Amino acid sequence: MKAEAWIFAITTAFFVLVSPAYWFVTGDWTGTSALVMTTLLAAMVTLYLGFHAAKMDPRPEDRKDAEVADGAGELGFFPPYSWWPLWCALTLGVMVYAVALGLWWLLIIGGALGAVALSGLVFEYYRGEHAH
Template sequence: MKAEAWIFAACTIFLVLVTPAYWLVTDASDHGGDWTGTSALFMTTLLTAMVTLYLGFHARRMDPRPEDRKEAEIADGAGELGFFPPYSWWPLWCALTLSVMVFALAMAAWWLVIIGGVLGAVALSGLVFEYYRGEHAH
């Protein structure tokens, strides 16, 4: 994880330098610089700094991965990479019910929000409990 921490650290340093420069460049009016862009850059700086600290903290506490060691061989990275779920229709149904609810809120059709919420609860339950029943049960 050290490589990832260094990448985010470089992004943080870049944003620390760019944010005040952006503020100064957009200072065209008497009211100061562009508040929207400067705020967005400042928040992005904070987010990348947070990810940098998280990755750096965990990189120190965990054993180095094969990618982090200079003397590692390609074969050191062999083996199981993790669990990859099979196909699933439940994310589609969750997205459809959410889109129905958002559409209903935009049209102020509260009855459709309730129907979408009930169907969304069913779809979300199916997504959460997908591996407890059916073809992919564990």
């Protein structure tokens, strides 16, 4: 993860330079505060990756003497197709629409359907074709 830590460190340095320059050029508080928060967020990710990179064994990507065969093997679990994120997004859309129009009854219906959709997403791998 050392490479990722360096990428975020460079990004943090960029935002450290850009944030005051933006303030001096525009004088805009909104954009400046957004850039400062972006700087702090990038710094937080940099510190996280840097601390964990120091504690981990080097990955093949981090070693200079690594070969392509060193990275072979299983990379992890990647879930197959799923329709549940679509239903979760649609019910959230219905709930936001209900709040925007002030329709409390539609908010309740969207919340109930959203609970069903979220339960389906969470428990997707406990039943059906992809059960573990």
